[in-house]
Amino acid sequence: MADLGKPQNTIAVLQKYNFSFQKKYGQNFLVDPRVLEKIIHAAQVGQEDFVLEVGPGIGTMTQYLCEHAREVVAVEIDRKLIPILEDTLSPYQNVEVLNQDILKVDIGRLIKERNQGKPIKVVANLPYYITTPIIMGLFESRAPVESITVMVQKEVAERMQAGPGTKDYGALSLAVQYYAKPEVVANVPPNCFIPRPKVGSAVVRLTRRKDKGIQAEDEKLMFCIIRASFNQRRKTLVNGLNNAPGLAFGKGQVIEALETMGLSPNIRGEALSLGQFAILSNLLGQNRQ
Ligand code: SAM
Secondary structure, eight states: OOOTTSHHHHHHHHHHTTOOOOGGGTOOEEOOHHHHHHHHHHTTOOTTOEEEEEOOTTTHHHHHHHHHSSEEEEEOOOGGGHHHHHHHTTTOSSEEEEOSOGGGSOHHHHHHHHHTTOOEEEEEEOOGGGHHHHHHHHHHTTOOEEEEEEEEEHHHHHHHHOOTTSTTOSHHHHHHHHHEEEEEEEEEOGGGEESOOSSOEEEEEEEEOSSOOSOOSSHHHHHHHHHHHHHTTTSOHHHHHHHOTTTOOOHHHHHHHHHHTTOOTTOOGGGOOHHHHHHHHHHHHHHHO
């Protein structure tokens, strides 16, 4: 099978199957062998690896993964792509395509059944409309995922890496950094895809933290506090947490916790680091019991 990373080969497959792109599935197929090699290299895919690919499309990156990994499972929602994948991936014996919605796949179970519960790598050119639920789903499942190397919208990659006090800093930065170390490994312009997306893209590698790093006693509470703080970005933290549905901490309670931490009662959520959010949620959580 010809290298689908080359635009002319992708076009030939699309024509052969008279394929029409489905906007609702975020279908932008990568056509640049150098970017594909870069992704494989950044993900450090080797002969011992089991790789989960989200959204193989016509199998472009899947070909590269099959060449480098021990085993690949690729989950594709669009059933019209399944016969195409059967064709483009026919030379490879180390791949299985599942026609499913990745958000409905039990990742922990898949890893247990296919890789004896041992850590896997996730590599994907993600459908941008569900980037956050896919990544958060992988982290929150607590399944053994060693790293996630993915193409995302450039702005999203910047938000994942952002620190306190910057305009990109928000709930996504904190959630990603709680679980992993994010690194942008490549910027990818729209002309590397068919069809061209309206936005710039970037490849980001999220390496799962091995140590526990920052630990909140009640993760759920900490992420509720984080979301509430950034939902009302221009409000002080005290007012934000006081107004948040489902939390309703009294102003006095929040001020007391901030004082214990040596922080001003007028501080905004965007000024707090991940460590400070963890301490704040531990203090507020204790008072709630
Ligand atoms: N991997 C291919 C490539 O690099 O050329 C295609 C990437 S394209 C950006 C995203 C792919 O994800 C499409 O094939 C799309 O049909 C698939 N997809 C969209 N939503 C999905 C979902 N919920 N579960 C699984 N696959 C999905």
